[in-house]
Amino acid sequence: MKAIDQVTVTFTSRSANEGFARACAACFAAQLDPTLDEVADIKTAVSEAVTNAVVHAYPDCLGQIAMRLRLFDGGVLEIQVKDSGVGIPDVEQARTPLFTTGGEERSGMGFTIMESFMDGLKVRSQPGKGTAVTMRKRIARRAGAPK
Amino acid sequence: MPITVTSRDSALTIALSGEIDHQVAREMMDSITDAIATRLPAQLVLDLSGVTFMDSSGIAVLLRARRQLAHSGGALRVVNIPAQARRVLDAAGIGRLISLD
Numbered sequence: 700m701k702a703i704d705q706v707t708v709t710f711t712s713r714s715a716n717e718g719f720a721r722a723c724a725a726c727f728a729a730q731l732d733p734t735l736d737e738v739a740d741i742k743t744a745v746s747e748a749v750t751n752a753v754v755h756a757y758p759d760c761l762g763q764i765a766m767r768l769r770l771f772d773g774g775v776l777e778i779q780v781k782d783s784g785v786g787i788p789d790v791e792q793a794r795t796p797l798f799t800t801g802g803e804e805r806s807g808m809g810f811t812i813m814e815s816f817m818d819g820l821k822v823r824s825q826p827g828k829g830t831a832v833t834m835r836k837r838i839a840r841r842a843g844a845p846k
Numbered sequence: 847m848p849i850t851v852t853s854r855d856s857a858l859t860i861a862l863s864g865e866i867d868h869q870v871a872r873e874m875m876d877s878i879t880d881a882i883a884t885r886l887p888a889q890l891v892l893d894l895s896g897v898t899f900m901d902s903s904g905i906a907v908l909l910r911a912r913r914q915l916a917h918s919g920g921a922l923r924v925v926n927i928p929a930q931a932r933r934v935l936d937a938a939g940i941g942r943l944i945s946l947d
Contacts, residue, residue, distance in 0.1 A: 714868055714869040715869055717868055717869055718865060718867065718869065721899070736929070736933075739899075739929070739930040740933075742899065743899075743901055743930065743934060746899075750867065750868040750901065750902075750903065753868065754868065796938070796939075803906065803909075803910055804868075804872060804875070804903075805902070806902045806903075806905035806906040806909060806938065807902075808902040808905055808937070808938040809901075809902050811937060811938060812902055812934060816937065
C-alpha cells in the first residue's frame with residue numbers, strides 16, 4: 700500500500716522532545732479532521748512510544764529517534780517510532796502490563812496504553828540494533844465533513 | 847513546578863496542572879513525596895482539574911503517592927479528572943487500586 704503523505708522527523712533522545720513529538724504527530728493528523736478524542740489518543744500513544752525510546756533505548760547516552768508519520772487511503776494514520784538503541788531482549792515480556800525495567804518512575808503500562816488507544820501495534824526489536832514501534836489508527840470521516 | 851499544596855485539618859490537597867509526561871514526572875513525584883513526608887496527611891486529595899495532558903508517567907506519579915501514603919496509613923483520592931487523563935487511567939485499570947472521583 701502506497702502512502703498518500705509522509706513526514707519523518709528525527710530528534711535527539713531528550714525528554715524535552717516528548718512534547719515536540721506529540722505536537723508534531725497531532726499536526727500531521729489534523730489533515731484527517733480527527734475529533735478531539737482521536738487527537739488525544741494519538742498524542743498519548745506517541746508520548747508512550749517516544750518516552751520508551753528516551754528512557755530505555757539509550758540508557759547511558761543520547762541517541763537519535765526517528766518518527767515517521769504516514770497517511771494511507773481510508774483515513775489510516777501510521778506512526779512509527781524507531782531508535783538505534785540497545786533493543787528489547789524479550790518483546791513479549793516488555794508488552795506485559797506492569798512489566799518495567801524503569802524502576803518506580805515508570806508504570807509498565809506504556810504498551811498497554813498504545814494498544815488500547817490505537818487500532819494496531821507492532822514491535823520489532825533486535826538487541827544491540829534498536830527498536831521500531833509501528834502503530835496504526837483509522838480516523839473515521841465524520842458526517843458532513845468536506846471530502 | 848506546576849503543583850499547588852493546600853492543607854486543612856488532616857487532609858492535604860495537591861493540585862497538579864499542565865502536561866504530565868516523563869519530562870516533568872520526576873520533579874512532580876519529588877514535590878508530592880516531600881509534601882506527604884512533611885505533613886503525614888490522613889488523606890491526600892490529588893486534584894487533576896488543571897491537567898491538560900497525561901501519559902503513563904502520571905500513573906507512576908499516582909502509584910508512588912499511594913505507596914508512600916500506605917506506609918503512614920493515609921488514603922489517596924484523585925478528583926476532577928479530565929477526559930484524556932481518565933482514559934489513560936481506565937486503560938491501565940488504575941481504578942482498582944486508587945479511588946478515582
